[in-house]
Amino acid sequence: MQVLIMSNLRWTRQRKLILDALKERTDHPTAEQLYHELRARGQSVSLATVYRTLRALAREGLLRELHGHGPDRFDPDTSPHYHFRCRSCGRVYDVAVPYRTDLDQVQVGPGFVVTSHEITWEGICPACRGEGSGHGKSG
Amino acid sequence: MQVLIMSNLRWTRQRKLILDALKERTDHPTAEQLYHELRARGQSVSLATVYRTLRALAREGLLRELHGHGPDRFDPDTSPHYHFRCRSCGRVYDVAVPYRTDLDQVQVGPGFVVTSHEITWEGICPACRGEGSGHGKSG
DNA sequence: GTTAAAATGCAAGTGCTTATCATGAGCAAT
């Protein structure tokens, strides 16, 4: 199945594996988490390739990169939506608040060109609430 | 002059210098930028101390840390407000959009505790618009 | 001034990510 029709990327075994593994998840994993997931399944992929692939697929618009506190995370959902970040475990969750198109029209100031906006909530996630005093890093 | 009345931090020469240097700026500098600024003024401060001081003062609520793409940045303004990040130079600017207190009341989901939110716009800043094809790192 | 606790500078260490480069695999034309 040809998925990279519009791109000039080759559809390799590793890229299939990595993109599939990401699509199975809704917790916005880090490159390293994806790497461990694949190894656990007995699939052989190098960490460098995981990073390279994720960046490449992001450039092609097939996934989205999230930056913030700690290592970068990756999102298989490229549609506009917002996030919650747990300041205990770092996990990122989708937030079901409607996307505000009007915020992309905001005039930041003279000479500024706005291309996007994002809203991120911070706090503690359910997984960390029920974890003693929770200073976990599980996610 | 005792500024750290409420805190248990000692008011050292380095901390004065670092906080003053930060307060003079509105571009949310990185630790390294502050470090170079101070050196340029002939003030002797180590990079480790700049980092330690900024983290310590942030913990005390005297300044704010900003995370995102690239190195952490620091903001002398601790009041609630939003930011614009230039994806060319990385500089961060304040955005004069009124703070939405209601967004801190958003129910992310069952078991989630929200402590704050932030909105960040992305795009190109005026400094980078007028820079040829601008792929600068000046900020 | 003495003194105990805390801060600094230097250098080494860590975590995340990218670069290098020899080898292997995808893809299109034979």
Place this chain on the structure above:
DNA sequence: ATTGCTCATGATAAGCACTTGCATTTTAAC
């Protein structure tokens, strides 16, 4: 199916952005 060009991968080194350990000051309280 084979060839050949080009791009991708794996292994590992290097790079960047911090962080930490520790001996040596400094601070601030007596």
